[in-house]
Amino acid sequence: MNKTLLKIGGSILTNKTGADISSIKRIAKEITNKNKLVLVHGAGYCGHPEADRLLGKSEICDIYNTHRAVSKLNSIFLDFLSDEIPVVPIHPLNVVIANDGRITAFDINCIKNALENDILPVIHGDIVFDRVRKFCIVSGDQIISYLARRLDVDKVGLATDVDGVYLDGKVLEEITEKNISKVLNQDYHLGKTHDVTGGMLGKIKELWGLSVESVIFNGSTVGNINRFLSGEPVGGTIIKPSRIEDL
């Protein structure tokens, strides 16, 4: 059973005041083709300020406030998605354990059960328990990378707020073994959401090394998310599968 993994970047679900309701509404309407789809989303402005504060004070473990900020965005997104299709939220805090910032255990049975019952599972970047650091943030990008390896996935997409990965002022059509070191060695600025989990560079590092092709495309362009789910071209940057796993 082949599946599609789609991440909706926090940058297109939120704005400076929090959840961007009109954008969330538009995106929810574009997700019509949910056949064997696993949806992941980021936190954007909801959660990153909390995570920032939290990571600065290691002794005070304010897990709840960070989780609350991201799960609130998840609930709002699901409120709109559930108008279109049956959905279920999956909170990493309850099903993931990390080891020094990386996911080591993830009970994916809930995802498999949702898919078997034709229910769309919606997972989000979250704070989780960590065996070394007590707790850490796992990004939607890391979740995508993990699930692409664990689920039988044939399509991976990351919808964000730019047209793809820029190099020398132009959007790259693809990232391959030929240009990966140049891509990794250029300077990146954090996006407008002040992403604490690595921004565009973090995304590329998570996707490079997958055995399936993935595409970073502009999800703020109306219709693109629907086009991706329908198998139509969306432009963006394709990250080719690679055998070089270690960066």
Ligand SMILES: Nc1ncnc2c1ncn2[C@@H]1O[C@H](COP(=O)(O)OP(=O)(O)O)[C@@H](O)[C@H]1O
């Ligand atoms: N070379 C680059 N190419 C594309 N985007 C870049 C680049 N360098 C920095 N960025 C920033 O990365 C942002 C996307 O990352 P992020 O904010 O983490 O998005 P998301 O919410 O989708 O995870 C873009 O808005 C852009 O400003």
Ligand SMILES: [Mg+2]
């Ligand atoms: Mg991000």
